[in-house]
Amino acid sequence: MANQISEKAVVSPKAKIGDGCRIFPFVYIEDEVEIGDNCIIMPFVSILNGTRMGNDNKVHQGTVLGALPQDFDFTGERTELFIGDNNIIRENVVVNRATHEGGRTVIGNDNFLMEGVHISHDTKVGDKNVFGYGTKIAGDCEIGTGVIFSSSVIENAGTRVGDLAMIQAGTTFSKDVPPYIVAGGKPVGYGGPNNTMMTTAKVEEKVQKHVANAYRLVFHGQNSVFDAVLQIRDQVPDGPEIQKIIAFINTTKKGIIGKM
Numbered sequence: 001m002a003n004q005i006s007e008k009a010v011v012s013p014k015a016k017i018g019d020g021c022r023i024f025p026f027v028y029i030e031d032e033v034e035i036g037d038n039c040i041i042m043p044f045v046s047i048l049n050g051t052r053m054g055n056d057n058k059v060h061q062g063t064v065l066g067a068l069p070q071d072f073d074f075t076g077e078r079t080e081l082f083i084g085d086n087n088i089i090r091e092n093v094v095v096n097r098a099t100h101e102g103g104r105t106v107i108g109n110d111n112f113l114m115e116g117v118h119i120s121h122d123t124k125v126g127d128k129n130v131f132g133y134g135t136k137i138a139g140d141c142e143i144g145t146g147v148i149f150s151s152s153v154i155e156n157a158g159t160r161v162g163d164l165a166m167i168q169a170g171t172t173f174s175k176d177v178p179p180y181i182v183a184g185g186k187p188v189g190y191g192g193p194n195n196t197m198m199t200t201a202k203v204e205e206k207v208q209k210h211v212a213n214a215y216r217l218v219f220h221g222q223n224s225v226f227d228a229v230l231q232i233r234d235q236v237p238d239g240p241e242i243q244k245i246i247a248f249i250n251t252t253k254k255g256i257i258g259k260m
Contacts, residue, residue, distance in 0.1 A: 054085040062092040069121030077101040084109040096121040219259040
């Protein structure tokens with residue numbers, strides 16, 4: 001299928017554009033850009049050097065992809081922003097490429113970035129996540145799959161969010177948010193298991209109870225987090241979800257959030 005590229009768009013002849021793309025007026029695409037098949041690029045979008053985009057993405061007005069990292073360590077290295085397939089990127093979103101030579105900022109597949117979202121340098125985003133209005137993700141963060149950020153969330157640098165977690169509106173956090181939970185409040189804290197998303201993801205009800213029991217030991221017990229993990233191994237029936245919780249807690253560098 002032939003591309004539809006407006007004569008009023010500025011598209012470098014060195015850029016690689018797949019088949020079936022529609023590029024609207026006043027789009028700006030630099031040399032070292034790759035765009036897959038069947039992408040729609042709306043007016044006033046800028047796609048800058050180092051951006052690699054897959055298929056079936058839709059990018060709305062005013063968005064900047066591959067923006068230079070807002071990092072004092074950046075000295076002009078060749079870095080990338082990688083975007084997978086079937087993402088919806090709404091108006092005025094900014095995504096920075098990585099800071100250091102050979103580095104990558106990554107956005108996976110089937111993500112929905114609402115208006116005004118900013119994802120900073122070297123952050124790694126999985127699949128099927130929703131980023132609410134005005135949410136800001138700092139550099140070097142890691143976000144799993146099936147995560148929901150409500151509006152105006154701020155995730156500070158170097159933190160992680162586990163699969164199927166939900167962050168409530170207006171939350172700012174500087175520690176890791178484990179998988180399968182709701183987090184919110186000021187200061188941020190554990191708000192219970194995210195049963196809604198676990199049900200949507202077809203996690204069995206008995207497994208949801210095991211998850212709740214695991215987090216009861218972590219957030220409501222009288223022991224350290226280290227001891228709580230030992231108790232989980234001893235008291236909670238094993239399974240992939242429980243193993244994911246244990247692995248997430250054991251690999252934290254920033255520590256995990258507390259309870260509300």
